[in-house]
Amino acid sequence: MMVRLWGTRGSVAAPGPETIRYGGNTSCVEVRGSDGTLLVLDAGTGIRRLGATVGPDTRRIDILLSHLHMDHIQGLGFFRPLDQPGQEVHIWGPPSTTLDLQARLSRYLSPPLFPVRLREHPCQLTLHDVPLDGFEIGELKISAALVCHPGPTVGYRITNDGASIAYIPDHEPALGGWHLPDDSEWISGFDLAAEVDLLIHDSQYSAAEYWRHVGWGHSAIPQALDFAHRAGVKRLVTFHHDPSHDDATLDTFIEEARKSMDIPFELIPGTEGAYFDL
Numbered sequence: 001m002m003v004r005l006w007g008t009r010g011s012v013a014a015p016g017p018e019t020i021r022y023g024g025n026t027s028c029v030e031v032r033g034s035d036g037t038l039l040v041l042d043a044g045t046g047i048r049r050l051g052a053t054v055g056p057d058t059r060r061i062d063i064l065l066s067h068l069h070m071d072h073i074q075g076l077g078f079f080r081p082l083d084q085p086g087q088e089v090h091i092w093g094p095p096s097t098t099l100d101l102q103a104r105l106s107r108y109l110s111p112p113l114f115p116v117r118l119r120e121h122p123c124q125l126t127l128h129d130v131p132l133d134g135f136e137i138g139e140l141k142i143s144a145a146l147v148c149h150p151g152p153t154v155g156y157r158i159t160n161d162g163a164s165i166a167y168i169p170d171h172e173p174a175l176g177g178w179h180l181p182d183d184s185e186w187i188s189g190f191d192l193a194a195e196v197d198l199l200i201h202d203s204q205y206s207a208a209e210y211w212r213h214v215g216w217g218h219s220a221i222p223q224a225l226d227f228a229h230r231a232g233v234k235r236l237v238t239f240h241h242d243p244s245h246d247d248a249t250l251d252t253f254i255e256e257a258r259k260s261m262d263i264p265f266e267l268i269p270g271t272e273g274a275y276f277d278l
């Protein structure tokens with residue numbers, strides 16, 4: 001399985017000379033199975049550059065949305081394969097009790113916010129509510145579960161050929177306190193991440209910043225480390241960086257995190273363009 005980060009920023013795109021290493025594009029991760037299956041995790045602004053690399057040999061594309069906050073769907077209308085006649089595209093998103101996925105996405109992808117309606121793209125588009133009991137795309141086995149974040153939000157666990165990743169970009173498992181619950185069963189997202197080879201996880205805030213943002217649905221870096229530690233992951237990739245954090249600030253946070261505890265896994269700063277072969 002191959003994993004590439006196309007957008008690691010949270011909340012709003014933050015391009016500029018001060019964010020050039022970690023990147024300014026919002027959430028988007030490419031996952032390629034060993035059979036060539038292409039999954040796209042979230043459709044933030046990073047999806048535009050990914051779209052330019054998808055050739056005609058990729059007959060089917062599956063976009064798995066964690067949720068519908070703007071930073072996770074803003075690039076969708078600029079994903080070039082949507083404009084290829086006959087290109088098979090599936091979009092999966094968390095179920096809601098109010099409006100279906102088509103109606104919720106169309107709130108953005110329709111005038112006046114966007115000139116082209118979702119159904120006007122010439123690809124063969126199918127929308128799905130994500131099943132919460134596991135499903136398969138190509139040879140990839142996927143499970144999704146609701147996680148702690150405002151509005152219906154899922155995280156994903158994907159396994160292929162004995163390798164596993166978890167993607168939980170917006171997540172506040174410590175909601176209401178600093179520490180995670182003692183009983184793992186009560187930790188949001190725990191089963192998704194348990195013993196994965198690679199965890200891509202919300203690391204939006206510093207410890208000091210978290211206290212001004214309790215309930216906003218994000219984690220401080222020490223909480224992300226704690227979550228990864230409890231889940232027994234092999235590697236943690238920090239993700240969903242706050243738009244106000246420049247490269248130097250993010251480097252400092254990672255350095256402080258490394259010094260703060262004996263980390264029993266590999267800690268990898270989530271930088272745009274990073275590539276993992278699992």
Ligand SMILES: [Zn+2]
Pocket residue numbers: 010011027069071072169170240
């Ligand atoms: Zn987000």
Ligand SMILES: [Zn+2]
Pocket residue numbers: 067069149170217
């Ligand atoms: Zn969000």
